[in-house]
Amino acid sequence: MKPTLQAVADAVGVSRSTVSNAYSRPDQLSTALRERILDAARQLGYPGPNPTARSLRRGFVGSIGVLFTSQLSYAFTDPFAISFLTGVSGAAERHGTSMLLVPLPPAQTDARRAVENAAVDGFCVYCVADEEWALDVIRARGLPYVSTAPRDDAGADERYVGIDERAAARSVAAHVAGLGHRRVALLADAVLPDAPAGPVTLSGAHEAWHPTTRGRLAGFADAFAEVGVDWAELTLVNALGNSRQAAAAAVAGLFDGPVPPTAVLAGSDILALGVLDALAQRPGGTNPPVSVTGFDDIPEAASAGLTTVRQPAEEKGRIAAELLLDPPADAAAGHVLLPTALVVRASTGPVPRS
Amino acid sequence: MKPTLQAVADAVGVSRSTVSNAYSRPDQLSTALRERILDAARQLGYPGPNPTARSLRRGFVGSIGVLFTSQLSYAFTDPFAISFLTGVSGAAERHGTSMLLVPLPPAQTDARRAVENAAVDGFCVYCVADEEWALDVIRARGLPYVSTAPRDDAGADERYVGIDERAAARSVAAHVAGLGHRRVALLADAVLPDAPAGPVTLSGAHEAWHPTTRGRLAGFADAFAEVGVDWAELTLVNALGNSRQAAAAAVAGLFDGPVPPTAVLAGSDILALGVLDALAQRPGGTNPPVSVTGFDDIPEAASAGLTTVRQPAEEKGRIAAELLLDPPADAAAGHVLLPTALVVRASTGPVPRS
């Protein structure tokens, strides 16, 4: 049995309170006694106050949870998620707070339980999919949280950090439209919960599953509507996951028809890279060239020459954690929109004349 | 005030125990009553048993700590660390366990405190530097741990997962020696706690600060000793940090002397990439060519054409977590050595004739 605080108290012949004070409030007792207590503790092998008991009594834990609604182990393979985590960890570090990464089991009930059982003082919710249930649990627990996904029904007092998805998407689509592209495919991950890989039909961007996807597709559509190409003329393609492989699989066959798209706008850089992979693998090679765009501007995008929209990933994480760790007095300041920038590289070009 | 378990008990008119059982041991009460309790809880907005109180009583937390002795936010920039984390997270996920990432403040006392205060059931200690103090704290707390850095005084019962650093280093050095290189520089991060960037002198590999560095340098030395080049003839170069920039800064001027090294063996891929950066920047370009090797085989190594030693990073993380989460009955099985492989790419070649 590990010794408890009581054991130390007994050994020194003081009260429990005093030993507690020796650790947590050195100003509440004489230096001499404090030394004596700390020595005794060392001798007994007392490792300091039990963190759990302390948290229970104090009412806070000293760590924040980070929630990925996709698989936790997947998150580590996503460069954007990693940048986000880097930002969070920097802020946590400065604040002396630990980060609890909570894996969510596939079954909803278990996942709820996981969020209910997380010993944290608040959550950074990095959500890629439908998340309402998680936020419900967090609110029920009375814990503060910061979300990064746009939500349709966000309360005014809800802390949030994100970008203007729609405007950002529009900017890259406008670039592509400006190059003359009119036969265009839009590629996104999990457009609908159960859609198969490949082309899918939606009556509009608003029908997409993820809020993020909704925003981006709407932005893409905006830009093309402006040049007279309406939603029905755009080909929407679904990928089963945010990975190069999934993207490549999704666009397989896309270019084999009589009037293949001349451009593919992807909802993420990862997907765009997968499209480039698929194009590189084609027997015909990349002739005629197909313009491809991504979203996020992850490090790999630069070396791949991918045209994309940059969003400050690390800063997003940093700000999310800071909003959580020291909330602004002004509620309006809890709602942060970060700037984005169109980054034009070699992966987009004018429509080839056929 | 959030309702407590007691409040639910009062509302339904049953004892606290029964409500507790409704959540944790459904077989201990009738289904009807359980439903009634759960309904009442929902109505009252009771979010389920308080995780901290539960942990205190049960004696375990349901999460494992991951300890980086370097900065936590740095870890996210190191591809090897990320792969390791991916492995850990996969295992944690399968086990239904959360991961607590504990940032360590720069001051030793604060860092101790951080380890003492972490609410976890055990630690995966991913250590790049001197770590004894952390292990001391963990042992004092009576918590299990798995370490990944070779330790000179490891107890037989200590769980460990790693590679044969020395043999692995020797294999890549032997490859370089086999190509005829005799004027060789060894580059490592933080060779000594306070060494400046650039060449440093050590009387032997055993004097290096980090256990990992000790092993790798010794392996390098082994291979060259075999072809008649002894330690004193090797140039040891210190980098201030494991980053491309630090490596580039460390080798600045290294090739300006009358008899520059024809090869640089780096202690990590990151450092090796930094050396390549530095070489690419030289006015003379890469002529005569300098052979460069790394260590780890991170993803970037392949695209950079870097000769290196592969070690299974993700598996290292996975196994570390598994050793922690379900310890093998057999103590010997708690000591795992993973295989490594020499990966020869374009960054090494025969000594140029001058």
Next chain:
DNA sequence: GATTCAGTCTGAATCGATACAGAGAGGTGC
């Protein structure tokens, strides 16, 4: 009809600490 047993539910003890009001001792000011 007594015994046994499974199925439900309860009560008290416990996990390991912290908070806070207050008790004593010793020193100051007037």
Next chain:
DNA sequence: GCACCTCTCTGTATCGATTCAGACTGAATC
């Protein structure tokens, strides 16, 4: 000499649950 502080330290209540031995109920067994 008395009131008033300040400095240390103590005792009790409390944080929010889980555990476990046992009480009760009703049905089955002999």
